[in-house]
Amino acid sequence: MKIIVPMAGIGSRLRPHTLTTPKPLTVIGGKPIVQRLVEDIASVIDEPIEEIAFVIGPLAKGFPANTEEKLKIIAEKLGAKGSVYVQEQALGTAHAIYCAKDSLSGPCVVAYADTLFKADFTLDTNADGAIWVKQVEDPSAFGVVNVTDGFITDFIEKPKDFVSDLAIIGIYYFKDGDKLKEEIQYLIDNDLKENGEYQLTNVLESLKQQGAKFIPGKVNSWMDCGKKDATVDTNKQVLGFEQADGNNLVSDDVVLENAEVIQPCYIGKNVVLKNTTIGPFVSIGENSVVENSTITNSLIQTNVHISNANLDNAMIGNHAKYNANYTSVSIGDYTELT
The missing domain is CATH 2.160.10.10 (Hexapeptide repeat proteins)
Known part of the structure; x- marks a missing residue:
């Protein structure tokens, strides 16, 4: 199993704290946010982690020179290889994942490093994929899903009208990382952007239309690290x-x-x-x-x-x-x- 962690955002909502420390490396309870995130994921999937690939932003945008070293140490503490990639331009959620294309193979978890969670959930590795969701009061600010008979039927990005209150928290499991990479490559090759960016929800919808079955992974607690x-x-x-x-x-x-x-x-x-x-x-x-x-x-x-x-x-x-x-x-x- 591999974990892909896009964390290239500059964390502007958490300033001034992110002027010198990237938000995912902000320490909470003695550990960086990103370390707690990957530890939580490892406990949920309950199988060995082969590699953790981190996607950071350019050093010129606030990522210190020792960021790569710190991230590789976090991976090594979980017995995994640490890889670090740079997203030079903020071109969307799917593009951030694609920056780690050399690590996208086999089963993998994708987790955006601005949230923490607690879940009582056993990952079904026989499913094509899983998407962690949490019921929220105001779904208009999130990507949401509809679920029928235990499978996700729709992906909707920030709906203006109510369609579901199950918000995507930014953690995903894909049984086939190569297929995920192929679908993102198709978006990029054909310049299929939404609001000027390559969106992961479009990739998920394409995979679903090709027959992939995604199950919801529900979380008990979803902890935001966006603002002070x-x-x-x-x-x-x-x-x-x-x-x-x-x-x-x-x-x-x-x-x-x-x-x-x-x-x-x-x-x-x-x-x-x-x-x-x-x-x-x-x-x-x-x-x-x-x-x-x-x-x-x-x-x-x-x-x-x-x-x-x-x-x-x-x-x-x-x-x-x-x-x-x-x-x-x-x-x-x-x-x-x-």
Whole structure:
């Protein structure tokens, strides 16, 4: 089994945090979003992962020079080969997948790296494909599917009128990666664009018309990482899942000086907490210091110094300094707010 992870978007909705760190590499609960994504997929498909192919954007658009190295390490931790491709132009969902054409063969999962999920679902590898879906209140902002007798019958991209509330969350299984590549190649060769881009929904519809049968893979939780508030909420949900699984995410070397940690929390290595209450639902990255503060429901990255703060629903980037009276803040890497 192979996993293809298109992650070339610049994450403009999550700025300023994505100005220096691509959104899929944003750390939540001690792990980058993309690492949590592929780990979740591996647990659902329950079979060995041969290769993980990541499709990133150009280095000139915010992807650091060490991105390839970091991604290959993530793949290796799952016992898989890591491959990295670059999408030079944003030409749509199908085009992003096609950038990894050299890895598109055999059974594969395609997963867009801006969402996390939890699913109680066993993949039927006898099906031609599976598409993970979640019931939503407002389907007009998503691609949706109709299902009859356990099989998907229609793919509709952002319907203006109600046709279904089963939204495609951006995770797909294809039994035949070569066939997927062939259909995307046909779109590109014939310049079949929709709204100026090559759309995966058009590929899915073509495969269906040729007889491919797709089944829905339903998820229990779908966690968005698109904007600051949603990302902080995703951190909260992830920490809750970690606690339910019996995982302790507080490093053994955390220094507590008249301080308390209310679980669930993630506290990285070499963190000092003085006269402070942390939690619940707080992540603090390594090498950080928090003094004279109370922090709840917040996502804080590495090498941060916070003092005299009362934070809730906050997101603070790497190497930041904060000493102010605001509560729900969003400041990026190397920012000082005092």
